[in-house]
Amino acid sequence: MSTFEPSSSWPRRRLVGAIGGVLGLAAAGTAIGLLRQQRQVSRRAGEDVPLGSLRSTPLTVVADDGVPLHVEIDEVDPAYTTSAGKSGDRRLWSRADEAGPVTVIFVHGYCLTLDCWHFQRAAYRGLVRTVFYDQRSHGRSGRSARENATVDQLGRDLAHVIEVCAPDGPVVLVGHSMGGMTIVALAEQHPELIGEKVIGVGLISTTAGGLDTSRILIPLLPARLTGRVTGQAVAALQRGHVAVDTARRIGRVIANVATSRLAFGGEVPSSYVRFVDDMLGATPFEVVADFFPSLSSLDKFDHVEVLSRVPVSVICGTSDRITSVGHSRKLASRISGSSLLECEGAGHMAIIERHDQVSAELDQLITAATTRADTR
Template sequence: MSVRGRVIGAVTVGVVGLAAAGAGVGVTRQRRRIQRRGGDEAPAFGSLRSEPTTVVADDGTPLHVEVDEPESPQSEVTVVFSHGYALEMDCWHFQREHLRGRTRAVFYDQRSHGRSGRSPMGNATIDQLGRDLLSVLDAVAPTGPVVLVGHSMGGMTIAALAELHPELFGDRVVGVALISTTAGGLDPSRILFPMVPSWGSSGAVHRGVSMLARSHRAVDGIRRLGKDVALVATAELAFGDDVPGSYVAFVDRMLSETPFEVVAEFFPGFSALDKFDAVGVLAKVPTVVICGTDDKLTSIGHSRKLTSRIAGARLVEAEGAGHMVILERSDDVNAELDRLLEEAE
């Protein structure tokens, strides 16, 4: 058997084996307990929509963009939201709901995510995401002040834009929020783990992610076999508190609907990320850095380091919250965005 075959076989055995073992130690019971949290009431995740538009990136990739135009604008600022790895624009549900009707807000799906088109091979990089963000700005916010808000990989997107076009900050960009993110020094297996919880930190498969992408359909099938394990892993790794089960299911759905081929294409860029020297330009504008103290994916240390590299930046530590602080502590995040908009004015 080839090396590739042995690796894929090991993954299959690992996933199925963990799923079976998990059932024996109560993973199914844990999943049921998670699903019962919060009762029958659940936010209508994915229901907030605006007329879609397509922005074509500089390499021809179509990006799905939606703009919420305010009924009674309270600010001239446009807020642009950039989401994280294996998520989509709907992850901003509570922020979109909070700003709707009073502030112009732009939401878009990163390339290869959600409703956006697939990236050409080799262009699924953080630097390309920075160029994509510029394409979105040029298309739907070509004039007027802009506040950028990025979560996880979306924050890295903003760092890439700062490196590529530092002249924008203090000019078109008048404020920045970096949420649960970093500019480098990341262990990629931490990010991969919730999507393939049985083997994400395995050294052998860590080295073979790109190889596995060639059999991505088989890997996607294997991921579905371990859906109970994946849901429990999402609850443990994406959140710090016992949030309602509908929150966990929503995040788990976004993760599971991201094809493994896409996961693999972006994966190498995280270990190579090193943009701490670029983020200093954010000192020209009001900047807030937000992170949960129980973030297991981009730990609080990353946010503290980011803050130390951006003179005047404000660090907000959400005690006990996890990586999906935008859902878990939405009221706190929304209050910080309101404060940032006031400062940006």
């Protein structure tokens, strides 16, 4: 399998927030960028509808241990497929005749839900076949047994989602935070999928190991407990998770401040902070504690090289206080030919804080992946 080589249109680059608008215009030169322009979807897509309100008919994917996973699929609007066909550019539906359309699967992070992809969902709705799902024990998915609350199990869950939701066509995988770790676990378990079934990967605000998990806990614990929590303390708190959840609710104002500081790099609309805090607050602390050991011990940097077979975008905020920018730089250095986008001043929730830049980068990733698949 040949390694994806960067071309002049796929450079490794460091982009600052001030040129986000320019990036959005540049993305209009890609296949999906042109389609988004045709539909008059601006780089502010999603801001005209309530956060987390986008929905489609749900379906259930049952994991190998019986946990039901809540999944939603946004299909391509036939009107745009026809339009693309008339214009002679069908790259977004490469291999459609013999296999099926390209599907982009979005994998969310720790203590979030599929709703965190609100802006990306709005940007691609109707234009690309997209799959969103709640990870086990999160959102509307079923609760996992503690022994299966691991990154490795999340990788197996993703394999099942691919098998059920995109059985016939190629897929592009996009993961944020723990979702990126999920993709790395899948690549370790099923390297044969990379370059065959999986034709592109987006890794956002994530890592493959060396995570300082104490940083994650600040917005998830009562204020009086933050700053002195260890792995042993988390295990102890797990036994009193009901009391912890009550304390979190009582300390909501403090929690909002912590969420703002930890999730975002700068000033953002208060609605963004509430949106993220609602997802964090809805995750029972018992779930937080269940996954904690697996995140703390994660060590998979030796397994990311296989991703060099396909176009990869590594995206991060330079002010990420949870998975610092060094994690993304290390990932990019280990994945030959990958593109590194650093969003200057953005925090861990760059998918919300800098959604315009993120979607523009994903435009280029999807186009590069589907174009490369067409030429194989």
